[in-house]
Amino acid sequence: MxxxxxxxxxxxxxxxxxxxxxxxxxxxxxxxxxxxxxxxxxxxxxxxxxxxxxxxxxxxxxxxxxxxxxxxxxxxxxxKALGGAYAALRVLQRELGTRLGHPVTLADIRGGAYAEACAGITLSSATDGNHGRSLAWGCQRVGAPCRIYIHAEVSETRAQAMRDLGADVVRIDGDYDASVDLARTEADENGWFVVSDTSWDGYADPPRDVxxxxxxxxxxxxxxxxxxxxxxxxxxxxxxxxxxxxxxxxxxxxxxxxxxxxxxxxxxxxxxxxxxxxxxxxxxxxxxxxxxxxxxxxxxxxxxxxxxxxxxxxxxxxxxxxxxxxxxxxxxxxxxxxxxxxxxxxxxxxxxxxxxxxxxxxxxxxxxxxxxxxxxxxxxxxxxxxxxxxxxxxxxx
Ligand SMILES: Cc1ncc(COP(=O)(O)O)c(C=O)c1O
Missing domain, CATH: 3.40.50.1100 (Rossmann fold)
Structure with missing residues (x-):
């Protein structure tokens, strides 16, 4: 053999x-x-x-x-459960701090103290499955809307796992890198926050937290x-x-x-x-x-x-x-x-x-x-x- x-x-x-x-x-x-x-x-x-x-x-x-x-x-x-869900909390921490004009703690966000405000902050990302699952889970726990972009080859089982965690899952025709591009464009157009596990010029905080x-x-x-x-x-x-x-x-x-x-x-x-x-x-x-x-x-x-x-x-x-x-x-x-x-x-x-x-x-x-x-x-x-x-x-x- x-x-x-x-x-x-x-x-x-x-x-x-x-x-x-x-x-x-x-x-x-x-x-x-x-x-x-x-x-x-x-x-x-x-x-x-x-x-x-x-x-x-x-x-x-x-x-x-x-x-x-x-x-x-x-x-x-x-x-990946460790990365996306944590980075999601940190994005919410920064955004809530800006909106409310005072620092907020991760423990308070996690404990539901800002549930109403979190419901108005959409987090999004491209993923091949595992990062999106972590982000969807993190969003679900604090009540923030979550939008996930997947490429043509991501298995339906992995897509469904993210839907089950409350994410809105968008499947595109292209590859992973095309899904990253679309996530960025749509977030810019709609005032959403990309929580990516990859960094690029001028985008560093979420991937560092991940x-x-x-x-x-x-x-x-x-x-x-x-x-x-x-x-x-x-x-x-x-x-x-x-x-x-x-x-x-x-x-x-x-x-x-x-x-x-x-x-x-x-x-x-x-x-x-x-x-x-x-x-x-x-x-x-x-x-x-x-x-x-x-x-x-x-x-x-x-x-x-x-x-x-x-x-x-x-x-x-x-x-x-x-x-x-x-x-x-x-x-x-x-x-x-x-x-x-x-x-x-x-x-x-x-x-x-x-x-x-x-x-x-x-x-x-x-x-x-x-x-x-x-x-x-x-x-x-x-x-x-x-x-x-x-x-x-x-x-x-
Ligand atoms: C199971 C698994 N292992 C390894 C990796 C690679 O991690 P990175 O993209 O940070 O190199 C990933 C990324 O999605 C993954 O899901």
């Missing part, structure tokens, strides 16, 4: 990071602390598990694998680890997750922070392309990747500002290794705990397995039997129909 991991076409570009202060300045310790204080006070907050995969680690030849499993996060199925919210996940992981990992493999969409994790790891571990490897689907490798060119670079998406959450052609500027200083390696991976990784994780094939993970969640693990099957690639990334690797399992089963098809043996959906 052919081994999809040994056969996988991986591409790698190594950069010498220009270490600067972006990991402290673009996202400050205060940004992370504010988000932590707020999010850990929400009903239903519980840290997600950091799962060791010793069987698989031994099988592929690394020392240790720690997999942060975000499936249980607030019942929403992904780490990334600060993700820091809850990284802090939990750091608190659960005794020693710093040697490597972290982070999957990239617009780069917000990767930049947030890299920044927090630097703040937490200092010079002992792990080597940061970014992995992306080869169909949407905007960070890889940016690393090659040395400037944020947009790539066209000709075909959608199975990893819906990573299907982004345009990097977040703010994320790039951190990654250009913190990431040492950028890798692209093919779709072919996603479904096999989901199956081996769900079946606990190596005698490890069984984990139900979504397509975007397993990108780092799929990359790690493929790299370890290809000795030149493992050497280039400094991965060997001593390596202690941290992975972010960014989603659980966010689309049950796709998950069931993959578990039944499908490699494409």
């Amino acid at each position: 052919t081994d999809p991991f040994a056969q996988a076409a991986l591409h790698h570009v190594a950069v010498t990071p220009k270490r600067g202060d972006a990991a402290m300045r673009v996202l400050t310790p205060d940004d992370f602390a504010r988000a932590w204080d707020e999010i850990t006070a929400w009903d239903g907050y519980a840290p997600t598990p950091l799962v060791s995969l010793p069987g698989l680690a031994g099988q592929i030849g690394v020392g240790h694998i720690a997999y942060k499993h975000e499936g249980p996060r607030f019942g929403l199925g992904s780490f 990334m600060a919210g993700y820091g809850v996940m990284t802090r939990e992981a750091c608190e659960a680890m005794e020693d710093a990992p040697s490597h972290v493999i982070l999957q990239g969409g617009v780069g917000g997750l990767a930049a947030s994790v890299a920044a927090y790891l630097r703040q937490h571990w200092g010079d002992d922070a792990p080597r940061v490897i970014i992995t992306e689907p080869d169909r949407a490798a905007c960070l890889y392309e940016s690393a090659q060119k040395g400037v944020p670079t947009t790539v066209p998406i000709h075909e959608e990747t199975i990893m819906a959450g990573l299907s982004c052609g345009e990097p977040s500027e703010m994320a790039w500002a951190i990654l250009r200083e913190e990431a040492q390696d950028f890798v692209t991976m093919p779709d072919s290794i996603v479904a096999p990784t989901m199956r081996l994780l769900a079946n606990g094939d190596s005698g490890d705990a069984q984990i139900e993970a979504g397509e975007s969640a397993v990108a780092g693990l799929a990359t790690l397995i493929a790299v370890m099957r290809q000795p030149d690639m493992a050497a280039a990334l400094g991965l060997d039997a001593q390596s202690r690797v941290l992975l972010i399992g960014s989603e659980g089963v966010t689309d049950p129909a796709i998950f069931a098809a993959i578990m039944a043996g499908a490699d494409h959906v």
Whole structure:
């Protein structure tokens, strides 16, 4: 039988990071602390598990694998629950403060003290599913109207999950980047507030808050680890997750922070392309990747500002290794705990397995039997129909 991991076409570009202060300045310790204080006070907050995969680690030849499993996060199925919902509260905080002429607290907004005013503030965003779900949830909890833009390939199950949380969902014909453009235009025309997980020139506060919210996940992981990992493999969409994790790891571990490897689907490798060119670079998406959450052609500027200083390696991976990784994780094939993970969640693990099957690639990334690797399992089963098809043996959906 052919081994999809040994056969996988991986591409790698190594950069010498220009270490600067972006990991402290673009996202400050205060940004992370504010988000932590707020999010850990929400009903239903519980840290997600950091799962060791010793069987698989031994099988592929690394020392240790720690997999942060975000499936249980607030019942929403992904780490994104931490970002959009928190950034929504912060947008409302700023807008209510301006309208009322006095500062308002997040706790008061959350507690319903401004419910009437919130009902008059519409928040909107483009999404490939998980960010929109988080935003819709955040809006529903405080009674703010929510409008979500999705592209042609977002699954109907994911769209319905957002409608169920009260969002008005608009589907467009184009791709993710076209949905971002439409969200911006319609918000400008109607006085709505875009709560995006990606930043662009002149638009920084919500994506900073989104990334600060993700820091809850990284802090939990750091608190659960005794020693710093040697490597972290982070999957990239617009780069917000990767930049947030890299920044927090630097703040937490200092010079002992792990080597940061970014992995992306080869169909949407905007960070890889940016690393090659040395400037944020947009790539066209000709075909959608199975990893819906990573299907982004345009990097977040703010994320790039951190990654250009913190990431040492950028890798692209093919779709072919996603479904096999989901199956081996769900079946606990190596005698490890069984984990139900979504397509975007397993990108780092799929990359790690493929790299370890290809000795030149493992050497280039400094991965060997001593390596202690941290992975972010960014989603659980966010689309049950796709998950069931993959578990039944499908490699494409
Ligand atoms: C499950 C999942 N993982 C990873 C990502 C990538 O995050 P980012 O776009 O911030 O790079 C996303 C983005 O939607 C996602 O939904």
